[in-house]
Amino acid sequence: MTLTEENKEFIKTHLVDRRGTDNEKWDGQRAEFGTDGLLPMWIADMEFSTPQPIKDALIARVNSGVFGYPLVPKGYYDALANWMQTRHNTEVKAEWVRFDVGVVNALYRMVAWLTKPGEPVVIMQPVYYPFMKAIENQGRVVVSADLVQNDSGWHIDFDALEKAFARPDVHVTILCSPHNPVGRIWTATELAQVLALADKYQVLVISDEIHQDFEIGGPRFTSTLSIDNGRYQGNLIVLNAASKTFNLASLRNAHIIIPDEARRADYDAFATAHNAVAGTLLGQVATQAGYEHGGPWLTQLIQVIRHNYGELQAAFAAGAPDVRLSALEGTYLSFVDLGAYMKPDAIQPFVQDQCRIAVDYGAWFSPKTATCIRMNLATDPKLVLEAADRVITALHQR
Ligand SMILES: Cc1ncc(COP(=O)(O)O)c(C=O)c1O
Incomplete structure (x- = not known):
């Protein structure tokens, strides 16, 4: 081009x-x-x-000179919901959203919350190496259902994935969608197959969707949240952020999206017990401006x-x-x-x-x-x- x-x-x-x-x-x-x-x-x-517009919003906020304890405004959730709806045809309700200071921080937190030391977590290698670190650095065990490569590119090995999910000690998997490093945007069909398998074996899916906005060539991105009209939302947590999209990594703001009410309550109890941090004010100012005008x-x-x-x-x-x-x-x-x-x-x-x-x-x-x-x-x-x-x-x- x-x-x-x-x-x-x-x-x-x-x-x-x-x-x-x-x-x-x-x-x-x-x-x-x-x-x-x-x-x-x-x-x-x-x-x-x-x-x-992100720079302008940050400058305006800095010029206010007041950096006391903030609230996330309604406009923030509206901007996020609108971005997800218009670009990705995906509903994100404000009450589903929790914050963290990065997607990797959130990954660590998810592993700590959802698994016990010694337990396996299923991933698909090759994959973004902090997945392995979040699992192994916290005393959990990596089980990889390796991706396979053939003449048409990289693919999910569904047999290997089913074998891993079928293990009685497996309760959690981390999906990378779109996939870093192989660059795939998983199709809605592929994602439906992953989610159906996870559902069958009651494996909770954590889907890292930080690269969602980079549709470079190939299928459009589909969020796991909207697969089969949200059918798998009860068994799903999505992590995303505007940090890759608008080059904001150092401003440290990421979303933990938990559609299921009971699971959200459980997360809130975990977060309270561990005094978990939320996002940052300037990260949120930048994210909102990006979703509105970027x-x-x-x-x-x-x-x-x-x-x-x-x-x-x-x-x-x-x-x-x-x-x-x-x-x-x-x-x-x-x-x-x-x-x-x-x-x-x-x-x-x-x-x-x-x-x-x-x-x-x-x-x-x-x-x-x-x-x-x-x-x-x-x-x-x-x-x-x-x-x-x-x-x-x-x-x-x-
Ligand atoms: C799949 C994936 N998740 C998370 C991150 C980093 O996220 P954060 O900077 O919010 O921790 C990256 C950065 O490359 C990534 O590729």
């Missing part, structure tokens, strides 16, 4: 040079990679500044990500045709397999020392995807081309 004049204007007005601005992606590489100055294609945040900005951003993915595909097709890219349906993270060119052990020295690129390594998501790297495409198209060029040139030098 070629960039339109509007896309170019969007890039010109929103692209920021983040070097030296105390951010992890550019300035915090030494802690993760032992070196600085890598081309940063890792971590899921962007080089684009947040929509102007749509046009997001449209531009998605077109730029689509363009970047097309450029990455074209560069590899021309220069290193055996590099295998997962289809980018959802998320802005491309999962790139270098396995045709090298063994797992060679990946890190190749990417880090030869190409001088910072990526999220496939091995972080599953031991079985150790020849993959995850590249962040929500950035300057020039950086995407530079990264592709470095990989292709280094492959030719091997």
Whole structure:
């Protein structure tokens, strides 16, 4: 997809040079990679500044000068409900919503609330590695019904999933929808099948839908909340946020959506007992403004990500045709397999020392995807081309 004049204007007005601005992606590489100055294609945040209406709302709130204990206003819940309804055809009632300071924080909290130490939690690897950490760091056990890859892409292994759900000690699963890192937007049919299986074996589904707004190519996103007209809501908790959508991760505001009344009461008792934190005032101000006014900005951003993915595909097709890219349906993270060119052990020295690129390594998501790297495409198209060029040139030098 070629960039339109509007896309170019969007890039010109929103692209920021983040070097030296105390951010992890550019300035915090030494802690993760032992070196600085890598081309940063890792971590899921962007080089684009947040929509102007969000900045305006934050500035207005800061200028009020008063930061006492806040209330979440009705307008916030209306904005969230309206966004979910108009973009995703999904109802979210205000009374279903609880807050946390991040989706990962919420994941930890869900595991602590819903399982006991030693209990298994089912996930589908390769998957966003904090899923494993939320389970294992709290003394629970990962059971993976691994995704499978064939010529048509990544798929859920429903036999493996049913086998895992059928275990008498399994009560909870965490779903990643859209899926990081493989980039799938699960279809309504696939999601209905997962939810029906969970229902059959009385396994509670926690669905991390933080990437819901990135419909890059492929099916539209369907929230698990609206599958079969909400039939599975009793057995479901959805985690989402505006933080990926509008590049707000540091403002720390995320939703825990619990449609079932009894389960919500149970969560409230757990949260009270553990004095759980809620979101943050400025995170909520930004989220509300984004849901109210951020749509046009997001449209531009998605077109730029689509363009970047097309450029990455074209560069590899021309220069290193055996590099295998997962289809980018959802998320802005491309999962790139270098396995045709090298063994797992060679990946890190190749990417880090030869190409001088910072990526999220496939091995972080599953031991079985150790020849993959995850590249962040929500950035300057020039950086995407530079990264592709470095990989292709280094492959030719091997
Ligand atoms: C699937 C998924 N969940 C959660 C997060 C992070 O959420 P938060 O920053 O709200 O903790 C990410 C970030 O990349 C993600 O990909």
